[in-house]
Amino acid sequence: MSREWFSLARWWSIVLKEVLQLRRDRITLAMIVGIPLVQISLFGFAINNDPRHLPTAVIAADHSEITRSLIAGLQNSSYFEVTETLPDEAAGARALAQGRVQFVLNIPADFTVRLIRGERPAVLLEADATDPSATGNALSAASGILQGVIDKDFKGPLAALAGGAAPFEMRLHRLYNPEGITQYNIVPGLMGVILTLTLVLMTGLAITRERERGTMENLLATPVLPLEVMTGKILPYIVIGLIQTTIIMLAAHFMFRVPFVGSVLALYLAALLFIAASLTVGITLSSLAGNQLQAMQMTMFYFLPNILLSGFMFPFRGMPQWAQVLGSVLPLTHFNRLVRGIMLKGNGWVELWPDVWPILLFTVLVMGVALRFYRRTLD
């Protein structure tokens, strides 16, 4: 092989051509802005609502002043609305399973007696947490209500009980969804999902399109190097990725008031890393795919496990072991944690590193595959 060096001028001519073509491609342009806006509106508004008056059933085997004020306290918070009273736990379980109520409050028969004896009895609040955003706020309110009831009722002879540790405990059971995603999970999570979808798809299509239309043959017959073609074609998509990141960040901040405590620079760096990972996947898929349709199918094949196993759709810790292992391979899993870590926790380099190296490793490995299948000729 005679050496032929990478030429910036030729590379730049590919970039310019790609930009020209992109500018004429209205649908793709609309997708660049449209996908983030539509997705964020669809997914995002689900998190901002703060559902109240959630149907609640009470299984009260004990009727006393204290249990009554407990129930009244829940009712007054406006999160809970007692819609029915049930005889036993089996009936409560049925009501939850049928979705008739969101919560079941279970007060045991000897609650008041044990409370006065100072035995710290428990009330059980069971929640149907299939949709954690529906129950999250109500559940966090429950402990405040608990405190309120104590302050109000434990006066006079019972004041001693109010002083130290809480005289009874409220056990929360989130059924069906053990982790309970925080409400800020979705908007940051969307960033990775949108970047994956648009970047893998668009680079895959951009390269297979040249092959499908026969223009690749023309390119390969000129002095331009395949490496110049590949990298020249993806540069515009890196810019597109950064634009999308910005759109999502602005939407998160202004539309959804997601707190942003970390560094903006760190977020862009993380986004660049993730964009690089997605682009290498796109290039690899495009060298495996023969035409645009195949590239599209392969993108979907890659996209689905990313959505399902990365902790975006389902809480990561709630997944079985094998799924967690699979999920940890995917860059989206780590990018989700990076974005949440930076935006919500203000994490720095040390805390971020455990999720940075897996993306780096993934990118390097996939790039190896891409180079392996990388076609210099038409063979």
Place this chain on the structure above:
Amino acid sequence: MKAAAAIDVRELSKRFGDKLVVDRVSLQVQRGEIFGFLGPNGSGKTTSIRMMCGLLTPDGGEGHCLGYDIRREAAQIKRQVGYMTQRFSYWEDLSIRENLDFVARLYQLPRRREAVDRALEDLGLASRARQLTGTLSGGWKQRLALAACMLHEPQLLLLDEPTAGVDPSARRDFWEELHRLAARGISVLVSTHYMDEAERCHKLAYIAYGRLLVQGRGEEVIASQKLSTWRLEGEDLVNLAQRLERTPGVAQVIAFGAALHVSSHDAGLMDTLRVLPGVRRVETIATGLEDVFVYLMSHADDNFRQGAP
């Protein structure tokens, strides 16, 4: 390096799967020569051309283009070769000027603007430079492709059916241009299915089933098959043709309008033909390229089988 032939390939072979598509093809094109590459559909012309400019790696054989090794020095070859693909392969969503400009950038032409302007002027497309290429008619696309592959003033042109779908007057202009280029020392390998174009080439090669059957100047190609040809006039040509095909010694019968061309390896067949019932007139004519090519095409299969173990 300068003295080297424009194309000199030996025993080039290519297989796709277990199908041998190009089978030990050797051909030489001298500088300043227009070399016609003929053969039926699927005979391996495009595949051979792709191997010559480094787009496909040969499975066997070796060769040089403009003195550069086709396996190891593809980069140098690409710089000095203009390759026009059989299928239109410019960007339909770019305008005519943008396409030319892009190609000029890829070759890093020093006076890009001027080169593009001149090409547009020569094409007669200066006024439509901003039109999207996808909206051009087929023949105009073909002419644009040709202009684009000559933009960097290559030393060797590899043209894969450049005039398919181009109207006769544009075709004539095109061939005049090719001859002007050849006179300046530029070499051309051009594949075509048109006989009139074949006749305008300095040299010809005929390929069938991946095998090069003949190559040389037109007269040499004709002479190589040692055919004698007669023109027959008579009644009921369809029946006559069928009868002729069964006549021993007749190699081929082709209908040419109101007459038949009969070819044979036996120069004395004329006496047999004259006395056939229904034949009115027989005259000896020179065997033409078309007679030879049709003969080659129909007998290539037989040769191929005989050649196989």
